[in-house]
Amino acid sequence: MDKITFLNELEQELSGLPRSERDNVMYEYEQYFFEQESDGKNEYQIIGALESPKQIGKEITARNAIDTAEHLTNARTILRAITASLGMSILSLIIILIPMIFVGGFMLILLFAALLFFLSPILLLVHGLMNHMLSMAISNYLFALSFTGLGMVLFVTIAKLAELVYRLILKYLRWNIRTIKGRADK
Structure with missing residues (x-):
C-alpha cells in the first residue's frame, strides 16, 4: 500500500465524522508523512510502522x-459511543453490552414501578368507579398519595x-481505547 492509498482509505474510514474533524485528522497524517519522509524514511516504512487505516479510523471515530x-x-x-467502541474489540461486547441489557431492563422495571406508584391515586379512583365500589x-386515599x-x-x-x-460507561470506554491503543503500541 502506498501513501495515497493509505490516506484515501483513512479518509473513507473517517466518513462518519464531521468535515472539520476529518480534515484535521487528515492534515495530521499528511504532516506526519511529510516529517517522516524528511527524516529519510520512504512511504512504505512509514506505513509499516502505522496501524491499518481501518483500525485508526475505528479508534478516532x-x-x-x-x-x-x-x-x-x-x-x-x-x-x-458504545457502538463505535464495540467495533474495536470483543471485550467491549462482553463487558459493556451484556451488563447494559440487564441494567437497562432493571431500570425499565423500576421506571414502570415508579409510574404505577405515581399514578396510584388515579388507579384507585378508576378501580372504584369501574367496580361501583368507590371507597x-x-x-385508602392517604396510602395512595x-x-x-x-x-x-x-x-x-x-x-x-x-x-x-452513564459516567461509568464513558470511563470504561475511555479505558478500553487506552488499553487497546497500548496493546497495539507494544
Whole structure:
C-alpha cells in the first residue's frame, strides 16, 4: 500500500465524522508523512510502522463519539459511543453490552414501578368507579398519595442511577481505547 492509498482509505474510514474533524485528522497524517519522509524514511516504512487505516479510523471515530457523549448527555450519544467502541474489540461486547441489557431492563422495571406508584391515586379512583365500589375510607386515599410520593422518590433515584451508569460507561470506554491503543503500541 502506498501513501495515497493509505490516506484515501483513512479518509473513507473517517466518513462518519464531521468535515472539520476529518480534515484535521487528515492534515495530521499528511504532516506526519511529510516529517517522516524528511527524516529519510520512504512511504512504505512509514506505513509499516502505522496501524491499518481501518483500525485508526475505528479508534478516532470511537474517541470522537465518546467526546460527543461527554458533552451531549443523552441516550443517542451514549449508544453511538458504545457502538463505535464495540467495533474495536470483543471485550467491549462482553463487558459493556451484556451488563447494559440487564441494567437497562432493571431500570425499565423500576421506571414502570415508579409510574404505577405515581399514578396510584388515579388507579384507585378508576378501580372504584369501574367496580361501583368507590371507597369512602380516607385511609385508602392517604396510602395512595403516599405511594405517589414514593413514585417521585423512585423517579429521582432512577435519574441519579442513570447518570451514574452513564459516567461509568464513558470511563470504561475511555479505558478500553487506552488499553487497546497500548496493546497495539507494544
